[in-house]
Amino acid sequence: MSEFDVIVVGAGPAGASAAIRLASNKVNVLLVDRADPPGSKNVSGGVLWGDSLSQVIPDWEKSNMLERYVEAKGVTFLTKDSKISIDFRSKKFGEYKSGYTVLRTKFDAWLAKKAKDAGAMVVSGVTVDKLAMKDGKVIGVEQSGETITSDSVILAEGANSRVAYDSGIKKKPEDQKIALGVKEVIKLPEKTITERFGLTSPKMGFASEYVLGFLDGGVKAGGFLYTNRESISIGAVISMGDLRKNNQTYSFNVIEQFKDHPFIAPLIQDGRVEEYSAHLVPEGGMSVDSVYGNGYMIAGDTAGLTFSNGLVLQGMNYAVVSGILAADSFMERKSKGGDMNFENYQKNLENTFVLRDMNNFRGLDQVTWSESIHSTIPAIAEDAMLNIFSENGNPKKHLSQIVISSALKQKDKRKDLAVDLYRMLRRM
């Protein structure tokens, strides 16, 4: 007889959602997090997209843990001197769900509290060492040489999956499967933020992804900037390959260059840095051979369930859904008195957008980290825009001519560009 039905390792969106779902259904669940209060070491850029959380917390949108609702979504290319962006704003972001910006330390502690209120035992400030195995089956977790037993374990420990590595169920990721995210939270008055970003109310927010095509040494990094109620989350996601290749690349330099950009600096002007954090970001989809095994399931970042196509960066929504499905898969098995080998979890994931997105967009990371996206296209666009929007006394050309002539200036990159464009069209 196990001490718990389920042990959930990690109190992030995946783990907490799983624990809430299980505890609400009278399952005896232990949620363990290494940070105290739970979740206080968790980091993400900060937009929770979609409405997945309503499956476990029906009135979640009423929570005061949410910062701003994204009514303005940007995609921006930055070159050294220019900014080229789509700034999409829509009143239709009422019927079409966008997302809420969140500050994770606060938000995740709230999620863990919800799990506790639902009846889960929440233990924080202690790091699980590894999965406890017996006869090829996971029978609980090990910590300081002691075993805590459970019928099954849901592993939701995040991108830096120490338990999974040490238990031999996940290989340490290759460089192209992981990026380094660095982030600052910059304090500014609520009113200043609403005005600076032209938002319609203090409850509404702006979120943009950036291609940073101007960094020293041609380092490839993406940026993000999200508005919270009284702060701005700004950060960069840097290719691990670039970081390793070039030992002159420091994450803090990248974020400083981003903040100093002539069209970013005014947005954060007079703000005070309140928080600095760094985190690994899984890239390129599933990062484990299997999301389940005998006695365990893997959810959220640990399984590499994140999505990024340069236009959006998403992870928390995948985490929430995978956590809930893991909980449901356990209950399905338990009710049938069956074994704890969770191929049903895999099937359940396949039936949702989670694994469909992972499969449909496999290989997209090759595009998002390509030379074309990071330097060739921004350079062409900058050149073309300067021609279109300036007056130099010469007769005007057709738009197509301008673009083609701008593209031709990037001669040596033409072949790569063609390949990347083909990949882009196929995968987006």
Added chain:
Amino acid sequence: MIKMALEIIVMIKQVPDSSEVVIDPVTFTLNRGAARNVINPADENAVEQALKIKDANNDTHITVITMGPPFAESALLDCMAKGVDRGILVTDRAFAGADTYPTGLTLAATITKIGKFDIIFAGEESTDSSTGHVGPGVAEFLGIEQASYTSNSWVEDGKVFAERQLEDGVETVKMEPPCLITVLTNSNIPRNATLRMKIDAMKRGIETWTLADINLKPEWVGLKGSPTIVKSMKSIQEKKRAGKKFTPDQMDEFVDELISKGILKFGGD
């Protein structure tokens, strides 16, 4: 050597983590709301000191008590996870606004209600008010001996020994139980709890007492029972300083600037 069953009580307080307390840039008051709550550091050392005595004296029972809001439960559970046997939270709206006098009285009444005890431990002072009143106050209310500023203590042949860190040396005192000992911050290294111990602590849970449990009148506790009246408070306005940046190749200008402002002076001949 006489081995005896020891009853130890540790008094703790939950405080905002001093490394996270920030000064509000507008009002210049301490913004405690932003900081997480932790066990007062000296109290952690007091708990550890009690546990060390328990390590050396098998038949020891430790109770940890705190007066505070309901969320102080987590502080008690943390102590229990480390090996404390019992946790009591004394909580009541009537206690709100207490200064050190009714706080000491409330804790003394709680201890009286618990009954028999040999040693009471407390941290020397709390990081959020730094008065150091409460420990000695409780000893006075209970009319027992006390040793303050201690860095170590032990029990030998039914007597309690404590080392007091004084300005001019270390004083070792011997006391008859029951007695009270206040423990200095950083006087030992608090142990960590394992997952097993944390789970067991949660399963055992804490006890919650209110004013009605400790036989005190409402006018003796909280704000009403507090003789301290804060007449006024002034925040210190930060002086505006002009900043100027110099790059490494502008060192000449930098030095010139310092000299012209009279900050740097050439001495000697």
